[in-house]
Amino acid sequence: LVFAWIKRNGGLEGMGEFNQSKAAKLYAAIDGSDFYANPVALDYRSWMNIPFTLAKPELDGDFLAKAQDAGLMNLKGHRSVGGMRASIYNAVSMDAVDSLVSFMEEFERANA
Numbered sequence: 001l002v003f004a005w006i007k008r009n010g011g012l013e014g015m016g017e018f019n020q021s022k023a024a025k026l027y028a029a030i031d032g033s034d035f036y037a038n039p040v041a042l043d044y045r046s047w048m049n050i051p052f053t054l055a056k057p058e059l060d061g062d063f064l065a066k067a068q069d070a071g072l073m074n075l076k077g078h079r080s081v082g083g084m085r086a087s088i089y090n091a092v093s094m095d096a097v098d099s100l101v102s103f104m105e106e107f108e109r110a111n112a
Helices: 002-008 011-031 057-069 094-111
Strands: 049-054 084-087
Touching (some): 011 049, 011 094, 057 094
16 A cells, blocks of 8 residues: 555656655755754755754744644654654655744744
8 A cells, every 4th residue: 555655656757756845845944944953964964853952942832832733743853862853754745844834834823
């Protein structure tokens, strides 16, 4: 079933392009902000797991709680790194990425 789904979505090339565009959208939101930061050098950034931090780490808990209230789950970063981590695997839609970016923009406006 997964292989059929991948084939319907453009095969490996199509999935690669789609995943790259989702990651580019999220990285653009992070990199275009003074409120969010990504600690990974450009050449080593993942298309699937995108870590980011807030300019005010004391807001991490509030960010996670409000994100969960907005239906955005499992954004807590790895326990050894902290911050946030968005996992945008193959099945994650562009609408889901758009929802996360919109939430991040609103959270920044309210807390910058």
